[in-house]
Amino acid sequence: MMLDVQELSLSLGGHRILHQVSFQAKAGECCVIMGANGAGKSTLLKVLAGEYPHYTGSVLLGGNPLRELTTAEQARQRAVLSQRIQLHLPFTVSELVKMGRYVYGEKETVDKAIVDYAMHTLQVYELRDRAWTTLSGGQQQRVHMARVLAQLLEAPQLDGGVDGKILLLDEPVTGMDIRHQQLALQLAAELAEHGVLVVAVLHDFHLAAAWADRIFMLHKGSIYAAGTTEVVLTAANIRHCFDIDVQVLEHPACDHPIIMTLNHTHLSKKITENGSNYFSA
Numbered sequence: 592m593m594l595d596v597q598e599l600s601l602s603l604g605g606h607r608i609l610h611q612v613s614f615q616a617k618a619g620e621c622c623v624i625m626g627a628n629g630a631g632k633s634t635l636l637k638v639l640a641g642e643y644p645h646y647t648g649s650v651l652l653g654g655n656p657l658r659e660l661t662t663a664e665q666a667r668q669r670a671v672l673s674q675r676i677q678l679h680l681p682f683t684v685s686e687l688v689k690m691g692r693y694v695y696g697e698k699e700t701v702d703k704a705i706v707d708y709a710m711h712t713l714q715v716y717e718l719r720d721r722a723w724t725t726l727s728g729g730q731q732q733r734v735h736m737a738r739v740l741a742q743l744l745e746a747p748q749l750d751g752g753v754d755g756k757i758l759l760l761d762e763p764v765t766g767m768d769i770r771h772q773q774l775a776l777q778l779a780a781e782l783a784e785h786g787v788l789v790v791a792v793l794h795d796f797h798l799a800a801a802w803a804d805r806i807f808m809l810h811k812g813s814i815y816a817a818g819t820t821e822v823v824l825t826a827a828n829i830r831h832c833f834d835i836d837v838q839v840l841e842h843p844a845c846d847h848p849i850i851m852t853l854n855h856t857h858l859s860k861k862i863t864e865n866g867s868n869y870f871s872a
């Protein structure tokens with residue numbers, strides 16, 4: 592299964608948000624989209640999730656134009672974790688995770704086994720009868736991740752029929768503690784090993800460096816850099832896309848780099864000099 596995006600452009604509210612974005616990704620890869628606030632990361636993910644069908648250019652999934660797949664076909668092939676999901680109805684945790692199964696309409700027993708498996712995997716099984724609204728932010732995010740996992744799987748195991756499916760994750764680890772961040776991304780990497788194409792938006796350089804097979808760095812709606820961590824996460828690319836100086840160091844124990852920020856007091860000075868010091872507002 593291949594995702595082939597060619598010259599994708601999209602306007603929203605009369606503004607060009609994505610501009611001539613082209614890339615290819617294949618089943619088994621863990622791709623990470625990075626970029627500054629407003630660069631177009633979520634919008635790109637939403638196009639891939641079928642939310643903005645009025646794009647120009649082409650998006651092919653397994654050789655088929657995305658637009659030609661029905662909503663039901665898309666939902667069985669692809670699971671999406673959106674950014675900052677807010678729910679106000681007091682669904683229990685298990686009810687919410689079960690929503691991931693609606694696209695299948697299968698036997699109750701299969702659904703229950705998969706839902707239980709997903710809740711165990713994200714370590715929210717103990718919370719299964721709690722109202723989602725009463726959970727902490729990080730716990731809520733883990734429940735959403737469990738829901739998305741339940742949608743992806745066709746059997747209660749990680750290699751359960753996921754080969755060739757797509758997992759789209761928009762800032763999946765927001766609010767999670769350091770251990771659960773690792774757990775969530777390890778899960779994404781394991782799914783990729785079982786043939787899932789994972790495309791995740793991440794802000795954290797360390798996590799991206801540790802888990803990405805390839806990184807696409809977006810800048811003002813276009814891809815500025817694409818490739819392996821070593822190619823993309825350079826001080827020059829980060830300065831260009833984020834307007835900040837960093838040092839890229841060798842990790843003492845792992846084979847990926849560490850991105851270190853410096854003491855950036857000059858950033859607030861720069862803003863003060865420009866007459867808009869929002870730090871003191």
Ligand SMILES: Nc1ncnc2c1ncn2[C@@H]1O[C@H](COP(=O)(O)OP(=O)(O)OP(=O)(O)O)[C@@H](O)[C@H]1O
Nearest residue numbers: 603604606608626627628629630631632633634635
């Ligand atoms: N529905 C919309 N109508 C008009 N403009 C939009 C809409 N959705 C997003 N935008 C604009 O498109 C740009 C890209 O937004 P997007 O949410 O994709 O950014 P992002 O890279 O995900 O940012 P962040 O890191 O803050 O999540 C922003 O300038 C945003 O204001």
